[in-house]
Amino acid sequence: MNTQKNESWYDKSIEQIERRFQTERGRGLTSQQIPKIRREAGANNVYETPQGTALAFRRLIPTDLASLILLFAVILAALFDIPIAANTLIGILIVNYAAAVFTFIKAQKVLCGMTEYSLPTAKVMRDGKLTLMDMRGLVPGDVIFLSAGDIVPADCRIFAADGLYINEGMVTGIQSSILKDANFAHFSPGLPMERQFNMAFATSIVTAGNGRAIVTATGKETAAVRLGKAKTLLTHENLKILTTLKKYCSVWSLSMLAMVFIITVASLILRPENGIFHVFLTGVSLAAAAMSELYTAFGYIIVGCGIFGAMKRRHDVNVGALIKNAEKLEELKKLSVLIIPKDGIITRAHSVADKIYASRRLYDAADIDRVDKLRSTVLSGVISTGIYGMGLAALSASSRKITAEEQALIELAESLGLYNSAIDTAHPIIEHMPAGGPSKFETTLTMDSDRQYMGIHRGDAPSILDSCEYYIENGRICRMTTDDRLEFMGVAESLMKSSYRVLAVASGVTGYNNLQRIGAIQSDLTFEGFIAIREPLQPGIAQIVSRCKAAGVRVIMTTDKYSESDKYLAMSIGLIENERGILSDYKFDSLKEDLLRANLPLYHMYTGLSPAKLAKIVTLMRADGERVGLLAGGMNGALLLKKANVGFAASVTISPKAKKGGIDIRSRQTPAYSRIAGGSSFDSEALKFISDVVISEADDKGSGGFSAVVSALEYSRTIYKNLLRMVRYLTTTQLMRIFLIIGALILGITALTPMQIVVSGLVLDLGAILASAFAKPPYNSLILRDDAEEQLERPFFLFARSMLFALFGALCILAIGPILALSGHPLDGPSLSAVSFFAMMACQLITFASLAAEQSLFKPGMRMSVSYLLLTLAVAAFAALSLVFPEFGAIFDIVPIGVPGFIGIASAAVLTLAVNEIYKLVSKRAKK
Structure with missing residues (x-):
């Protein structure tokens, strides 16, 4: 039933529209009708979402040349029965890139979806139930509610309007707001959109009033889309930091290829007995472990995960x-x-009436045993709102929204059993006037038990007291002296110093039967008391x-x-x-x-x-x-x-x-009809x-x-810090592997096998990047130095720092074998390779932890992120499995290493940690 095409709706009666869309003004569509209508009309996609962004970047992920060469080499080794763990290497490559692609796509979806989250919501009636929903879920025939501040979510025919003004400049080009009229009638065809006063068009903004309407067109059938007036949502492709990262990635990639070429040539000269294929495989493994072509993709992952984490x-x-x-x-x-x-x-949206001052005594609102003492003051407070009886009915049909102050007064009266139909019987509303203009106070004109006209007033303490000549004490009306006024004001000031908002209420008999002479009605009043409202911080x-x-x-x-x-x-x-x-x-x-x-x-x-x-x-x-x-x-x-x-x-x-x-609006007490x-x-x-960042109101949690x-500031700074840490970490660990291989060539040993190089890079390094991406901002993230862009734009300095740490770590690992040999515990080739591999992973974890923590790891109260602890546990579990189950360890060229080997690993790790701690200490003192 796609009846929305090529039809005008301003010239139809509401009854005709109800029949056409098989809907009801009072209940809306039924849940059984929705699926069929949605299939015919499609989603209500009014705002264009950038397409192809994520797809374009997906194609960039598998272009890491070194990894493709390594994959090709492994396949050749499997075909010609060259003795390497081909299946394992292929599996690692596949899992590594599957994880990278999956996480990258998720990050892209997060970034592309941020603007979609901010799409306008719609207040819609279905099955007689009012809900708040994403505008894209609307279908023709839905009954929607409009109020000031809303963006009209679809083209609709208005059937109820109360002071409803809508700015249709986005669609018609006319920037002034137009008063809408639900009773507007015009039956000639071709009426310009700006003169269709009973219609509202998608992308328009409600500037005042409220109304109800039936959706007549959605998605591509709305006027805004047909006329090309709907704006495109924001994109995320122009982040300067990612452009800088892409340049750094290119430089690093070329450096790695040059370094691998040098290592390959040197290996062939210094250790020709290893064979050209083994030398080639080692060099390509080193290049693949660097993942240099994926730095930009990793950058998007870190940005996407950080933004997603900020949403909570x-x-x-x-x-x-x-x-x-x-x-x-x-x-x-x-x-x-x-x-x-x-x-x-700063304060929570929900205010609470906490204390009542009446008859010179201060009471807690929870003191229901004293309700007789509080009755007059509390009743005056709730009467002053005008939200009961006919006032309640009028509010339902008006654009005025109850304030937090009024809500607190009503809830106070409810808690004391005073907010019921008896109020309307005893104090029927004649007229209500809000504060502002000629009225100094919130005033309700009512009648007392003697059928006299009486004004009930609410305002701030100084203003009310200045207008009072009398006060009530234990049911008696007394003349207010200067000392009395000072005493009452002292009570109000004491409450205000405790961060209470103090509402003063007063009453006064008047001879007027309306509020036209508001000035006279608001003078010579009788002070009833104070109601202290706490706005919870x-x-x-x-x-x-x-x-x-x-x-x-x-x-x-x-x-x-x-x-x-x-x-x-x-x-x-x-x-x-x-x-x-x-x-x-x-x-x-x-x-x-x-x-x-x-x-x-x-x-x-x-x-x-x-x-x-x-x-x-x-x-x-x-x-x-x-x-x-x-x-x-x-x-x-x-x-x-x-x-x-x-x-x-x-x-x-x-x-x-x-x-x-x-979301069920009524159950959440949201402002709707x-x-x-x-x-x-x-x-x-x-x-x-139109905002850049959207937050929710403060809650009690x-x-x-x-x-x-x-939190938005913290996550933004953490994202940039994580990008810098990623580059520092990856360059440091890759250079450490390179120095290990160069040192091993000079010493004539095998420090890391191709399998171990791949695991160290493609598995552990990727795990470290993901752990960094999902880490929450540290407590001190606001005071962290903001220098990520500056350092990334100076790659030589960044490279030099990484090189020094990498060289020291590699020397510590290379020293294990000679030192153990001198101490009478020499290691054979496979054992030395296994010890070097475990020491390398330990140094990687320490490097990651040191970079993740701006301060000393030994500072009291220092906490590591859950993601880092999980990564450490995963590495420990891998090491344990490799040593407990030799068959599993053999896949990764790991053999039992004995106590001396563990001592060597621990020594290299401790020295690496010490150097990082010393660097932090020296840097801290240099900054001072």
Whole structure:
């Protein structure tokens, strides 16, 4: 039933559309209908995903020339019965490249999929159940819900709209927002899209209001796709570091081929008895073990694994940082300033009413035995929200979303058994007016038990107390003196110093039956009490701020308006020491630009600044050389994201586990049709789409929020460190093998056989790279020196360092045989080869561990990554199997080595470790 092609829908009634798509406005499609419709209509792919990127790189993986030559040589050896373990070598080559290809493809999918994760979500009704799902799962006939901040996920016919404004500039070219009208009727054909007021088109942005609609076209049948207006998702192909790595790879590859040629010629001259095939096989094994042609592929694996690790998937959503624009990694790791909002990022989105001050006493909210003492204050608080009775019904049909403050008041009343139908009976809502404009407070006009009109007001403590002439104490109304006012204000300040947000509630009888004379209604009030709301901090937030300071990253908190509680909160987590660290809207206006620019480093809390003023600050910071990361919210946030070096947005990104089925919105209390749930992150789909990094809101487990912002920095720096470690490690271990072979030629011994060279390189080195790619950032990753690009662009210095460590390691291994012989424990050829092989692997593990840890391995509290420990266990298990089962060991040219051999291996390992530790110590002192 593909009815979406070549039809207009603005001229159809909703009843006609319901019949055409066999859907219902109130319930949507049924789950039984979806598969058939999806087969006919296809996926809702509105935004073009770059194709062929992963396929192009897959073809590059098996082009390592040395490995192909080695494979050819092994096959020849098998055909002509030359005595080598041909099957094992072929197996190792196949497994090595299968693992490399598999991991590389996975990494490519991760990188290509990052932007797909940030695709707009859709709030859709199916089987009468409201769910949040990936927009690509929509089909014609779906009933969807639209609200401010959404990107319209498909072409749709609107059947309900409340102040719904949509910017269709992406499709029509008209940049102003258009008011939509569900009752619009026009029956003539050929109406321009910009005049189809009952339609919404895919890729458009909802700028205000909310609405409901039936999807009429998806995927390639949407207007945006047909007109070529849908933008292509970001790619990851222009990472500068990978371009540098590719150049380094080419130089290293040529160096390896030259080195192998020299070793082959030298072997033929110095040890002709080994035979030309054995010499050739040794040289080619060395070249293959270097994996020099695969450095770029390994780089993609490290980048992909790092970005994937930053997401931190949990159940149906990602709770970490979605670095969807991989090309911003270079900027991300260099950020020196983070500008973030308080709500939902530093504090958790869910606020809790914790204490109530009534009749000169402070009560805990959990003290239900005192409910009679708290009743008046708590009821006044919930009445002031206007969210009950007819107010609750009005909210369901409006674009207003309940705030965290209102939710806390409602939950408090519920916990005390006061939020029920009796409120509406005793205090019916006449009218409600939010704070702002002529209204100083949140005000609800109601009627008391004597049928008098009464205003119930809620606001900050100073403002409410200034408007009060009376107060209630134990049911009696008393006149408020100056001492009383000071006492009440002292209680409020004490609560605010404990990081509570203090809400004051007051009431007043009025002769007015509406709120047109709001000024008169909000004077001569009776103070009811305080409700102290705790905005729970994200766990560990103070430690995270401290780590940022230690790393030289300035953290700046923004709030919509100034409050004492926010000041004390900023002080409690170490952002500011006093009010001098706050930049208010008034202070911003009073400072000349030059003075503002000079004083910006002093301010770590911005209050009440408009997006335009924040944008000016970001511009000044960047002009002074700062690299700014900014998390924006609201529809005006797009400007700020473009001004910053890296733009963050807080929103929901659905994990693969939930992509098909979606998330049950009502069970998660997300803001949809009812609009009675918190969680601003669902309100910023447009920002999510244009941002560079998407994070989730802070939760009680310490995920999301500011932790996710800092996690993005940590992973970006760790990715670059891992790229540098990869190059250092591979060059060091390969040079160590080369020096071993050269030394063995000079000494007339066999240090490593071709099989052992291949295992050392293609197996252990690949394992080390994968272990590095999957390792999590260390605790001190923020303060690690950021010099990966600089060092990779100076290959000679990097090569020289690796050469020194490799030469020392090779000399330690080569010295084992002569030293044991002098001590009366000579080793025969096979035993010496086995000892050298085990010593080589031990040195590889030590080199990897030393490079992975910036500090001494013996520093108290030093922890190695799980991936490194697994790699070490795998090597130990391999060694044990080789020695316990001689038949298995013989495959790899391993024979029993005895106690002297183990002593030699341990000695070489200890010396290698000592040299690495000494180097770290000297480097640390040199930096000081």
